[in-house]
Amino acid sequence: MNVALTTLRSSQVSVLGLVARPGRYALDETSAQLTDVIAAAGGIAAGGADTVTVLRAGKEHKVDMLAKPFKLQGGDTVHVERAPVFYIYGEVARSGAYPVQPNMTVMQAIVAGGGITPRGSERRLKLRRAGADGKLVETDTSLRDIVKPDDVIYVKEALF
Numbered sequence: 001m002n003v004a005l006t007t008l009r010s011s012q013v014s015v016l017g018l019v020a021r022p023g024r025y026a027l028d029e030t031s032a033q034l035t036d037v038i039a040a041a042g043g044i045a046a047g048g049a050d051t052v053t054v055l056r057a058g059k060e061h062k063v064d065m066l067a068k069p070f071k072l073q074g075g076d077t078v079h080v081e082r083a084p085v086f087y088i089y090g091e092v093a094r095s096g097a098y099p100v101q102p103n104m105t106v107m108q109a110i111v112a113g114g115g116i117t118p119r120g121s122e123r124r125l126k127l128r129r130a131g132a133d134g135k136l137v138e139t140d141t142s143l144r145d146i147v148k149p150d151d152v153i154y155v156k157e158a159l160f
Contacts, residue, residue, distance in 0.1 A: 011026060011027050011028070011074040012024045012025060012026050012027065012074060012075075013025055013027060013037055013072050013073075013074070013075070013076045013077065013078060014076075014077045014078065015037060015038065015040075015041040015078045015080070016077065016078065016079045016080070017048065017052075017078075017079045017080035017081055018044060018045040018046075018047055018048030018049075018080045018081065018082060019038065019041040019042055019043065019044060019045055019048065019080050020041060020042025020043055020045055021041050021042040022041065023041065025037050025040050025041060027072060027073075027074055032071050032072050032073075033069055033070070033071060033072070034052070034054070034063060034065060034069070034070040034071075034072055034078065035065060035069070037072060037078065038052075038065070038078070038080070044080055045080075047082055047083055047085075048080045048081070048082065048083060049080065049081050049082060049083040049084070050064060050065050050066050050083070051063065051064045051065070051081070052065060052078055052079060052080050052081065053078070053079045053081065054070065054072070054076055054077070054078050054079075055076065055077040055078075055079070056073060056075070056076050056077075057075075083099050083100075084099070084100045084149030084150070085097040085098060085099055085100060085149065085150070086098060086100050086104075086109055086147050086148075086149065086150070086151040086152070086153065087150075087151070087152045087153070088109055088110065088112070088113040088152075088153045088154075088155070089152075089153075089154060089155075090120065090153075090154045090155035090156055090157075091116055091117045091119050091120025091121070091155040091156065091157055091158075092110060092113040092114055092115065092116060092117065092120065092155050093113060093114025093115055093117060094113050094114040095113065096113070098112045098113065100147055100148070100149050100151075103146060104146065104147045105143060105144055105145065105146060105147065106125060106127070106141055106142065106143050106144070106145045106147060106153060107143035107144070108147075109147045109151075109153055110122075110143075110153070110155065116155055119157050119158060120155045120156070120157060120158060121155070121156060121157065121158035121159070122143060122155075124155070124156035124157070124158065124159070125140065125141045125142070125143070125153065125154070125155055125156070126138055126139070126140065126141065126153070126154040126156065127139050127140075127141035127145065127151060127152070127153055127154075128151070128152040128154070129148065129150075129151050129152075130150065136152075141153070
């Protein structure tokens with residue numbers, strides 16, 4: 001009796017992107033869950049998103065790791081992307097990049113940046129956002145406007 005190997009199914013997955021230790025990881029019955037493989041890779045690194053992309057047989061699957069379990073198969077590729085952020089600068093206590101939360105307002109973004117300094121004005125806010133053509137468009141904004149990924153918020157000085 002002759003046996004010919006026609007297909008070799010990998011029992012490994014590749015983990016790429018914003019994890020502590022990217023690489024290939026073996027799957028077994030106890031470590032086939034997405035969260036287990038991410039943990040084996042050292043967890044999501046600073047700035048990584050909770051939603052990951054799993055590439056399986058040429059198809060992409062967006063998976064929210066906090067929503068439901070996802071079972072991996074041999075040969076899958078897991079990619080942890082950068083978490084969506086906004087940027088704030090000007091007359092705020094701590095300029096920088098911060099994670100965008102669902103339905104986050106400009107007021108909440110300012111609070112994330114430590115609040116407006118005594119020299120700043122909540123009535124002199126500018127927002128830079130990519131337009132449909134990809135070019136940055138600067139507009140006046142209000143405290144109630146919704147923040148989107150990659151927005152840049154500028155808090156200007158009060159005029160006295």
